[in-house]
Amino acid sequence: MNSLAHPQLRFTPTVADPDGPRELVILGSTGSIGTQAIDVVLRNPERFTVVALSAAGGRVELLAEQAVALGVHTVAVADPAAEGPLREALAAKAQGAPLPRVLVGPDAATELAATECHSVLNGITGSIGLAPTLAALRAGRVLVLANKESLIVGGPLVKAVAKPGQIVPVDSEHAALFQALAGGTRAEVRKLVVTASGGPFRNRTREQLAGVTPSDALAHPTWAMGPVVTINSATLVNKGLEVIEAHLLYDVPFDRIEVVVHPQSVVHSMVEFLDGSTLAQASPPDMRMPIALGLGWPDRVPDAAPGCDWTKAATWEFFPLDNEAFPAVELAREVGTLGGTAPAVFNAANEECVDAFLKGALPFTGIVDTVAKVVAEHGAPQSGTSLTVEDVLHAESWARARARELAAG
Template sequence: MSEVSNRSVVILGSTGSIGTQGLDVIQRHPERFTVTGLAAGGSHIELLAQQAAAFHVPQVAVFDASKVKDLEEALTQAGAKQTKVSGGPESVIALAGSGADVVLNGITGSIGLEPSIAALQAGSQLALANKESVVAGGHLLFDSQVRAKQINPVDSEHSAIWQSLRSGTHAEVAKLIVTASGGPFRGWKRADMEHITPEQALHHPTWNMGPVVTINSSTLMNKGLEVIEASRLFDIPPERIDVTVHPQSIVHSLVEFVDGATIGQASPPDMRLPIALGLSAPDRMNNVAAACDWTQAATWTFEPLDNEAFPAVQLARHCLAASEKHTAVLNAANEQAVHAFLDHRLPYLGIVDTVKAVLDEMDAELRSNPLFANVEEMNQLELEARRFADELINK
């Protein structure tokens, strides 16, 4: 393993699942990383202040500008009076574009796109866990081959593909195989899902994630978004990306090559492994996560995806083939539907049904002008999609 210099790191979404695990990785390797900035939404002010104090962070930004005073007081209580505080979305974008060696983007939702763009424009390596940047942003994120090389995928599936692709050239890739745990309703038929509650859907059998991602995993919309992300990250057409259900969540995804060889990445489910590689690439670090125990008997199973029970993946494929505006609408309408389900305003099956209805309603408009001119146009289209979704939900 080659020696690497100390890297400056900005973490976006530091109080969430990705952010807290990223800080755990950094804490174990203080000689490799210096945290130069943290950003969070504003729901966990005390935790954000404690993080800033523990890592002696000079700058902290909070999306919710109304929380700046509370954060300043919490920083004083935590012993971090020297930390500079800023508030509002623009402050988060500015922090992302501050020129750190690595920006870990663990923000949930399409609000993560502009910080992703800012990080790339500043020349930072982007350790990307915010899949919505890729799904909603389209060519706004991938506006040059150089910038595509700045992105280190942090989703476990895309990190696995990224690692497996080291085994061959792009021309040698036959297909990508994205694995899915199947979520809490694996094996259920659509007729069994009518009365699923948020409490049931939030009980994921393998991963501990935020509520939106957990619901997306239960509907397999998460897997649909990951097919879109894989296609755009690795420049592979959707018809050459398969999804297989692997309930043990040990094989995190695979690459099949033209000679018939299939290379995959396997490890017990632990997000610290892809986070660490996203921060340290191309080097690997020790003391990150446990490896598989090959002294114990184990069975790994793989099952075909039931598209009738879980239509979200096919819907995502349709959007990917149609236009980048379709994928942005897919993401925005889904976020609205998931929040409505969590608020008990929409039945479980209504999540994907609502998304499809919004896409059907907007299809002609999207096809008439399929590319975004800028981020503002994307934001306006998302607002329109959310309004359509809300109207359908309220009915």
């Protein structure tokens, strides 16, 4: 297997880098992944130091607070309107200390991704993370990847520039696979089993899902995430994206990647080997563990997150996925098999449909139904070695426009 990630490399002892703390760049620092990554860094100053941060610009006070607390040399913000408030917030919080350089604009995070450092954590949400992903890889940085969309929509582009082992995944499912795959050789792998919490509606039929409201869908029973990811978890689009990501990361065929519903979210994924044995990675649902694994790889970070409490009785349940009620995973398999620009169309159409649902313009079941229509209309995708970033962006633009038209009725 020619995989992007090489988990069969054995973990090394947990010792601090003899050359000093590992220098990091964090993209999307004010989001869920970014804030938890900063928590890991602040609790392990001997291991990590952050040299630069980026954010969209909606939370400038938090961004300034992070920048001053970490002592970064550069801060990037995507929204030009946020520049003034950010500079004011930095000056107020720095209290006379040297201020970081400020980069502004839609390409600021991409510029930051090539900064001199050891690792770049891409915690940006959405396909806008593709350009920073490519920039980090081309600059030779270790890419700690939480932005699954950039790999999914730009799979051939990412695979063309990534060196073996240069990407370390942060999704809890892929961090679990990453660790479980270390238990055997690639030739011994029979299949990957990706677990899904099932979201807040796992026991409902398709008919019962028709009246789901945005507030219902945002009430995830296990994880605290942003609105888009939370809705994607409720529709299981997120799980479909993770199936495509697993295929791209580990070069396992789609028919050997299975999804199983596990409501407790303690077993994050599993690998089944040819002899019938299955290795599962288990830990309480806390994203600081996979984040710390990504930042520290190949070392583990002690006490990154709480472990399982074996002094208390617990029950772990596993159920087959109801593909009729939640067709997103099967649709994602079809899209992943098509390849080329098809995953970009799938992802972009979904983002528009989620937005329409949150605004009350589309029913819950209409999200995946509309995405399926857009994918079908897209037809044969642009693919092959000629695929470019422009092809991906053009396909996304078309998919967004068509999804908005369909959602508007």
